[in-house]
Amino acid sequence: MAHPGSGSSRRTLLIAGTAALAAGGLGGLALWGDARTEDSKNVPAPALAGGFDIARPTRLWRPTALSDTTGPQSLAFDDVRQDVYAVQLVQGGLTLADDEDEPVDADRRKRDGDLCVTRFSRSGERLGRMYLRGFGHGLSMGVEPRGDTVLLWVESRPKSGYGRAVARVRFADGTVLDGDDPAVRHHPIAPEGATRVHPAVDMAGDRLLVGYRQGAVRGYTVHRLRDVVADDYTPVHRIARTPYLEDETFQGCALYGDHVYQLTGNPYSRADGRNPRDSGGNTFVSAVDVRTGAPAGRQPVTVDRELRYREPEGVAVRLAPDPVLCMGFSVKTADRRKLALYGFAPHTAGH
Template sequence: MAQAKFSRRGVLRAGGAGLLSAGVLGTLTAGSARAAVPASQRFDLSEPSYDVFRGVMLDEAHHAMQGMAFDAVNRRLFIVQIRDGSSGDDLCINQLDESGKVVGSMHLDKAGHGVSIGVEPVGKDSYVWVECDADSSDDSGRGTALARFKFVAGAAPSGIKKFFTGSDTITCATDPVNSRILVRRKESGKMTFRLYDFSSIDVENGTFTKELAKITQPTLGNGSVTFQGYTVLGSYLYTLDGTGHADAADINSYVTSIDLNTGKVVERFLTKAGKSLVYREPEGMAIMRTSGGEVRLCFGFASRTSVGNINRYANVFHKNVLI
């Protein structure tokens, strides 16, 4: 399939539906919060969505994209997916250039599902943050720690540092504008987010200090939604949920913004970005800052050329209006 290039605005192909009330969407229950994050602007989720790229086949042709992250310093995009032939917990991390072309990949065994990943620029290098040490070797496997290692295309991960070992269902996302990392894991039976500055991490000793925020994940849609990704910018958490579908009339993919200082849902929006994609399934979120300085909220969808086709393709869209 043809690959579209990154552009400053992209081509408007699919917008979203109007902001719906909590009564239509189901219960919107705020999570508990303990935070003092400097207030920031947030994305207006009701604004149109634009293409970043469509129809990109990743290194593992038979598996959908999962989480993604941008290295805004070195202009790199990383997308993770389960490996072809894996029992379900072995991951492939793809590096893409700014045209949407895959330029390299790395494999991480027994890692988890890859719902969300992070990346930390260190000079000219990109260090990937991703779950590891899965609790099961099948598709139900989820990470029990976070791994940090330098991305080197074609090489096995080396010099791995591990954090939060012994966790339950742990993942992360990164804020490339404010140099922060958001860690999500289950604590006392509740999915919990904790926000940190990269500067507060002691890599050698595996410790995080100076926590900026802690919130429990709000309940959306009476708790029946399928969680598909998240990211963070400033004082707001953004989530993506929904399921795959063959009929555009069945679209149920929502983007949601949550205030990290209060744990409250600020906006929840049904997005129809990429509604013409075949078997469109929401997968992954990330914050991108373009070379021109524009900040974008990116979210992905896996697709096929036909419902019965085993090959999967990556498609990424963005919103860019801050309020």
């Protein structure tokens, strides 16, 4: 197996005004529980995207703070340790030990692709954080637990803030890793000329999903993990033009079984805008058959319509103890954005 990025030049992180990591509050539902939000006497008809029922969401976390003040971009699960990882763009307040005199430039951090990865427990308690400087936007991410190590799959080699390759790096709490660190291996896995390249991991199948854009068209390739780390980028599946995305804002993707799951949508707009609150929002989960590229269901997400700000951000499949398709909303509060997390169980015949 090829050696993942070990971050030999990672520096100790100093955060101005550092506070003790605090637990993100929960809404009374355990992350690995099976509680439902609907009345059992009034169960809605199934609304399927792939193998999951989008009509019956469970709220897993109420709005929960990440490490930085910005909103989440994507999320992924470590089903071995039952941890959750979320990535966000760094907006400010970051000081590194070797450049303490460098002023914070929020626009540069976004342009250059500086990311913060927060590790959470299953109950939403913040357990650690790591900074990835010069990696990308965080459109999607993957977690690969291997023994005592947690490996993150993230976009890398950004141009205009978005990745053109993918990288596999070790999560190390309290550290900073630069994208040009010699220990980071960048995999130029997407088709030539592709932009906005981003990965997701399917640990159930030991597969890597790579999303990309060519012009105005979005596509996917699927690879065996072992092939990619051996620098073999031959895809197992290729979807050259994915359905559903032509007129929608892409917010993340995941791979499980025979389907790619896509999250799209926008935050609420003014009453006269394209996405007013009274419309119920334009958030959708859609599924695409990974073998054929054919549509496999598109469903609206109408949970928690009363949230003041409700932008879909991140989708992933939690495997243990049972598969659940999870998605996040970025929620505005007075001083920061937070992550609200929801889950959709697999459809069971007769329910």
